[in-house]
Amino acid sequence: MDIPSIPLGYWIESSLTWLTSEYSLITRAISRVTQTGIGGLNDGLMWLPPWALLAIIALLCWKAASPRLAIGAAAGMALIWNLGLWDPMIETLTLVVIATLVAVVMAIPVGIAAALSQRLYRVIMPILDFMQTMPAFVYLIPAIPFFGIGSVSAIFATVIFSMPPAIRFTTLGIRQVPVELIEAADAYGATRSQKLFKVQLPLSLPTVMAGINQTIMLALSMVVIAAMIGADGLGSEVWRAIQRLRPGDGFEAGIAVVILAMVLDRLTQSFSKARR
Amino acid sequence: MDETRNVKIQVRGVSKVFGKNPKSALKLRDQGLKRPEILEKTGQTLGLSDISFDVYEGELLVIMGLSGSGKSTLIRCLNRLIDTSEGDIVIDDEHIPTLSEKALLECRRRHFSMVFQNFALFPHKTVLQNAQFGLEIRGIAPAERDQKARESLTQVGLDGWEDAYPNQLSGGMQQRVGLARALANDASVLLMDEAFSALDPLIRKDMQQELLQLQSRMQKTTVFITHDLDEALNIGDRIVLLKDGEVVQIGTPEDILTKPADDYVRRFIEGVDRSRILTAESAMRPVRTTARESDGPRTALHRMRENSVDSIYVTDRDRKLLGLLEAEEASRAIEAGADTITDYLTQDFRKVTTDEPLHNLFAMFNDKSFPIAVIDEQQRLLGVVVKGAVLDELARAGE
Ligand SMILES: Nc1ncnc2c1ncn2[C@@H]1O[C@H](COP(=O)(O)OP(=O)(O)O)[C@@H](O)[C@H]1O
Ligand SMILES: [Mg+2]
Numbered sequence: 001m002d003i004p005s006i007p008l009g010y011w012i013e014s015s016l017t018w019l020t021s022e023y024s025l026i027t028r029a030i031s032r033v034t035q036t037g038i039g040g041l042n043d044g045l046m047w048l049p050p051w052a053l054l055a056i057i058a059l060l061c062w063k064a065a066s067p068r069l070a071i072g073a074a075a076g077m078a079l080i081w082n083l084g085l086w087d088p089m090i091e092t093l094t095l096v097v098i099a100t101l102v103a104v105v106m107a108i109p110v111g112i113a114a115a116l117s118q119r120l121y122r123v124i125m126p127i128l129d130f131m132q133t134m135p136a137f138v139y140l141i142p143a144i145p146f147f148g149i150g151s152v153s154a155i156f157a158t159v160i161f162s163m164p165p166a167i168r169f170t171t172l173g174i175r176q177v178p179v180e181l182i183e184a185a186d187a188y189g190a191t192r193s194q195k196l197f198k199v200q201l202p203l204s205l206p207t208v209m210a211g212i213n214q215t216i217m218l219a220l221s222m223v224v225i226a227a228m229i230g231a232d233g234l235g236s237e238v239w240r241a242i243q244r245l246r247p248g249d250g251f252e253a254g255i256a257v258v259i260l261a262m263v264l265d266r267l268t269q270s271f272s273k274a275r276r
Numbered sequence: 277m278d279e280t281r282n283v284k285i286q287v288r289g290v291s292k293v294f295g296k297n298p299k300s301a302l303k304l305r306d307q308g309l310k311r312p313e314i315l316e317k318t319g320q321t322l323g324l325s326d327i328s329f330d331v332y333e334g335e336l337l338v339i340m341g342l343s344g345s346g347k348s349t350l351i352r353c354l355n356r357l358i359d360t361s362e363g364d365i366v367i368d369d370e371h372i373p374t375l376s377e378k379a380l381l382e383c384r385r386r387h388f389s390m391v392f393q394n395f396a397l398f399p400h401k402t403v404l405q406n407a408q409f410g411l412e413i414r415g416i417a418p419a420e421r422d423q424k425a426r427e428s429l430t431q432v433g434l435d436g437w438e439d440a441y442p443n444q445l446s447g448g449m450q451q452r453v454g455l456a457r458a459l460a461n462d463a464s465v466l467l468m469d470e471a472f473s474a475l476d477p478l479i480r481k482d483m484q485q486e487l488l489q490l491q492s493r494m495q496k497t498t499v500f501i502t503h504d505l506d507e508a509l510n511i512g513d514r515i516v517l518l519k520d521g522e523v524v525q526i527g528t529p530e531d532i533l534t535k536p537a538d539d540y541v542r543r544f545i546e547g548v549d550r551s552r553i554l555t556a557e558s559a560m561r562p563v564r565t566t567a568r569e570s571d572g573p574r575t576a577l578h579r580m581r582e583n584s585v586d587s588i589y590v591t592d593r594d595r596k597l598l599g600l601l602e603a604e605e606a607s608r609a610i611e612a613g614a615d616t617i618t619d620y621l622t623q624d625f626r627k628v629t630t631d632e633p634l635h636n637l638f639a640m641f642n643d644k645s646f647p648i649a650v651i652d653e654q655q656r657l658l659g660v661v662v663k664g665a666v667l668d669e670l671a672r673a674g675e
Contacts, residue, residue: 184396186357188410188461189385198412202400 020145027146034098034152042094050081053090057263065270073266076259085234085256092233092260095151095223099158100216107163107215108208111170112196121171128164136161136222140229154223154231162218169211173204209272216264224257234260282333284465284497285354290327290363292349292521295320298361311520323349324521327363331465332514334495336487340508341518347501350518351469354499355388356380367465385414389458393470395450397442403429403453404438410461428460429453431490448479459490466498473502484511505544509533509667517541530667534638556637557630559666560650560659566591569598573609573617576601587646589657590621597649597657600625627651630658637666 020027045053054077062070080089114124139161143153177200185195201208227235234253241250293301301320304313311322324346331337339347352358354365356372365372367387375383389410397406405412407425416424429438432452442450451471458466472480488511491498502508508515509529517525517532525537536542565583567576567590580588586603599621609620626640627649640648647660 178396180392180394180396181398183357184390184392184398184409185413187355187384187388187390187467188413189381189383189388190413191381194413198409199398203398205400 016142016145031147031152034155037098038094038151038155041098042091045090045094046087050077050086054078054081057267061263061267061270065266069266069270073263076263080256080259083252083256085237085253088232088234088237088253089256089260092220092223092235092257095154095158095226095231095233096216096219096264099155099162099219099223100212102155103159103163103215103219104166104212106159107166107211108170111167111208111211112174112201114167115171115174115200116192116196124167124171128168131160132164137225137228139222140226144229149230151231153229154226157226157229158219158222161222162215165214165218166208166211169214170204170208173207173211174200176207177203206272209268213265213268213272216268217261220257220261220264281335283330284333284367285331285499286364286366287330287354288328288364288366290350290353290365291325291361292323292346292353292358293320293361294323302362322521324353324360327518327521327523329516329523329526331497331499334497335513336491336498336500336511338508338512338515339499339501339518340505340512340515341503343503344520345503345518346521347503347518348469349521351467351499351501354465354467355384355390385410385463387464389461389463389466391451391454391458391466391468391471393473395442395447395454395474397450397453397457399442401441402438403434403440403442403445403456406442406453407456407460409457410463414461424462425456425460428456431459432456432486448475448483451475451483455487459494464497466496468498468500470501470503472507473504480507487511517544530663533667534641555630555634556628556632556648556650556661559634559637559661559668560630561662561665562659563589563657566595566657567601567617568592569616569618571617572615573606573620576617577603577606577610580606589649589660590617591657594654595656597627597651597655599623600646600649625649628661629653634666637661 048056054074057077058070058074061073080086110124114121139157140153143156147153147156181199181203182195185199190198223231223233224235224238227233227239230236234257237253238250238257241247241253291298291302291305295301295318297318297320301314301318301322304317305322305325309317311325314320314322327350329337339350341347349358353360354367354372356375360373363373367383370379370383370387372380372383398409401409404422404425407429408421411421411424426438429435432455434449434452434456437445437449442453445453451474454471458468472483475483484507487498487500490496491511500511509532512529514526514528515532516523517537519540525532525541527535532541533545536545564585565579565588567579567588569590569592571590576588576590580586580603588601590598590601592598598618600623601617601621605620605622606617609617614620625646625648628637628640629652630650632650637648641663647662649660650658652658
């Protein structure tokens, strides 16, 4: 019994090769732009003295949420600083911010389109299911031939991995707008875009924000994993600790990730709740 | 009188089938099948069937019917929130069913404001922003928008609430915002789909009164939907009665009450009367003037003139009712040189006791429509009932 195995892997590889050679101009351009963005933001955040950034984040937490969160965030960040993990933390934060920005900018129009067109909805939802069930680091592999080892590949994989919730929640938010309100807008002669911008999007904003929150969390987890393909940051600290069998260092970096995750999560959650 | 009024909207032979193949359903309808059979045979709902009526400029037309009779469907066909399956709707020479997408938007903006049963206010907008919505959609400049919205909020008594959000208001106030949103827009027709049905009875009564006041001030063409006969009688200039997607009767409240088109309408009205147990007493008014049996014809005629009436009830010293003297008869008595009027009285009028059910009174008004005399057991005159009062009373009751 010798059933030949289907050369699925071969097909994917050859089409990737084709894509990389065919579109190298584009990928190189993307790579350059992304690299510049990462560099700029990273330098900016690094240029700020730690205490200044710490104060800004604490103030943000105070205004958007509660004094309690502000104190917690400040204490957490101070701990990271104290552990000597400030620079890797900034590197991770930079990757998360940029990946999230790109993901959200791409996800929201797609989410809107899927909400407004039933046909698109039926195409997109299974794709999102597929994207979300795929093990995270599989995305790292195709990123490399396109963008090589390093931060750009990490961003690429992170964007793809973290985009689904932003799309899903945008679609959900728009579809949840009560039909009476759509009818009211129609009755007063609203065009499609008036309906979208004056009624559907504002009303779906809390849901969209919840999606963005999830996207940020996924981005953070992916950025840490992306240390495997050479992304800087807390992930590479963990990675190095594993390779050198130093569990203490690994845990320290791990705790820094947890603190960063909590601050980002609470902060974005309070943004979505602040909207009525 | 009606012929001289301008027609604002013409509805002609409008039908609506909810389903994929309206033609087949309408064919069955033409063969005489009704809604349930059509639903069974084709799985499609005949929402409206061959509806025709006019809406006059400046009138308040009520569309009334039980739940499921097609009222909401009909009002949504007017501004084409729902597409008709056949028939035509014309507003100021525009044929709504055939308008292009763009012309339809323009038509909705210019002609239609709408008030909804569940208010349909935008929760993310303040009261003022809600009131501005129609104007915002039409691209009116912010300053003018603001001013018009504030004016209409004042009209509905919401001064000082501009910056509140809808969820901070009671139901009645929310619907005032809905009304302000419609008025600010200054469209030529106001559509109200069960606008007051979700409100408490007392607040509902207030809103009806306010609508009537607004209506008498602004003369805005209004199509008002309700499932409640009291409301229809109270506010409607005319009523279109729907049943299972068909028109059963069109007429003034009085027409509907006095000349019900069929048993269905009759049952509707009887239900109203019984539920209230209204009697002649409730609609009775004091007699403005009476004559005594001892009065001469000149005195009696003088009293009639003074009170601008053309007939007068005549009683004896104990206010016992003797008869009715018409102005013509009084003149004849004067010509004949008669001293008293007792020979010139007529008994051709109706008298009832105080406990006579109100709905029986309608049939009693004859062509001359003398007021109906209300008497007690001793035949003493207690008061009169005029035709208008019966309507008022029927409409007012039901709180
Ligand atoms: N979108 C729809 N699809 C199918 N049937 C509908 C739809 N809308 C209304 N109907 C049916 O049409 C009939 C009239 O409904 P409607 O106009 O809402 O009545 P009303 O407002 O008088 O209560 C009802 O039998 C209802 O079930
Ligand atoms: Mg309805």
